[in-house]
Amino acid sequence: MIEYTPGPWDVEEGYLTAAGGRFTLGYLYKWEKDAPKEAAANARLIAAAPDLLDALIAIAPPMPPFNAPCHNNLVSQIDCAHCRRIADAHAAIAKATGEQQ
Ligand SMILES: [Zn+2]
Numbered sequence: 001m002i003e004y005t006p007g008p009w010d011v012e013e014g015y016l017t018a019a020g021g022r023f024t025l026g027y028l029y030k031w032e033k034d035a036p037k038e039a040a041a042n043a044r045l046i047a048a049a050p051d052l053l054d055a056l057i058a059i060a061p062p063m064p065p066f067n068a069p070c071h072n073n074l075v076s077q078i079d080c081a082h083c084r085r086i087a088d089a090h091a092a093i094a095k096a097t098g099e100q101q
Pocket residue numbers: 070071072073074077080081082083
């Protein structure tokens with residue numbers, strides 16, 4: 001179950017907001033003087049997080065059962081680059097949601 005503030009999230013003048021600016025989630029330009037481009041890039045990445053998570057959940061295929069042959073008929077899924085990317089996608093979803101995939 002997703003518990004975060006629903007998107008879209010936006011960044012305006014360093015403030016990360018949701019619901020069309022009705023909620024302030026944080027101030028993101030902490031390092032503005034030292035690395036303004038990096039801070040702006042960080043802000044864009046954070047603001048895109050709900051969209052990225054939704055997109056990843058939508059396209060991540062289910063993981064084959066552990067020790068089952070994968071789509072390439074490899075017994076060890078770790079030997080398949082495609083299956084490793086699927087596992088990485090599920091790990092990223094779990095990191096974002098706090099849920100086991
Ligand atoms: Zn595979």
